[in-house]
Amino acid sequence: MFYILFEQWLINEEESAITPRKPIEQQVEQEAILNVARDLFVKKGFRDVSMRQIAAELEMSHGMIYYHFNNKAGLFYAVVAKDFALLDEILEEIMRGEADPVQKLKHLFVAYMKFGIDYSSHYEMMFLIKDEQLNTLMNEEPNRSYERFAKAVAALVGPKCATTQSIWSAFLSLHGFVVHYYKTGQTFNEMKSLVEGHAEFIIKSLDI
Numbered sequence: 001m002f003y004i005l006f007e008q009w010l011i012n013e014e015e016s017a018i019t020p021r022k023p024i025e026q027q028v029e030q031e032a033i034l035n036v037a038r039d040l041f042v043k044k045g046f047r048d049v050s051m052r053q054i055a056a057e058l059e060m061s062h063g064m065i066y067y068h069f070n071n072k073a074g075l076f077y078a079v080v081a082k083d084f085a086l087l088d089e090i091l092e093e094i095m096r097g098e099a100d101p102v103q104k105l106k107h108l109f110v111a112y113m114k115f116g117i118d119y120s121s122h123y124e125m126m127f128l129i130k131d132e133q134l135n136t137l138m139n140e141e142p143n144r145s146y147e148r149f150a151k152a153v154a155a156l157v158g159p160k161c162a163t164t165q166s167i168w169s170a171f172l173s174l175h176g177f178v179v180h181y182y183k184t185g186q187t188f189n190e191m192k193s194l195v196e197g198h199a200e201f202i203i204k205s206l207d208i
Helices: 004-015 023-046 049-058 060-067 072-095 101-118 120-128 133-157 164-181 188-205
Strands: none
Touching: 004 072, 023 049, 023 060, 023 072, 023 120, 049 060, 060 133, 072 101, 072 120, 072 133, 101 120, 101 133, 101 188, 120 133, 120 164, 133 164, 164 188
């Protein structure tokens, strides 16, 4: 009990010693914390990473980490939310494009797989790290992201082909492809023809 109180006192002392940060400084610090935290969470898992370890990697006090994030779960969620926002923006940009529906659907599927390959650490954090302490947090972002994905696919394939099962099957096929290849070390350019072929296979299965 004494140790916990002392630990909290030490954090409070460190936080009180931190001078107010300019917005640009805060943004740079947060980006650095998120990037280092992502790498550590992927390498060691959620439970085996501490705020002190993250601070040590950044050569800053752990009070600085708490200046930006209330706790480890909140930091994990911030990483995941940022990564889902990146994926959503990529898919939304495709939907804003001028291609015909079938081409746009192919671009959408290819972009999803490209994201998983190019941002393998992001993808692992978003979909593959499981921990009981994160269950509540980790249900929200994936569900919201899938809903946006499903609406986009439904809009492109039309009501005849946009069944709940067909869209879910398409998503699982994309996810399975990424999970199979994301740790092989191959780049998207090396796999481009394979990725495009898989996207075309999924489109055919939708019977548009």
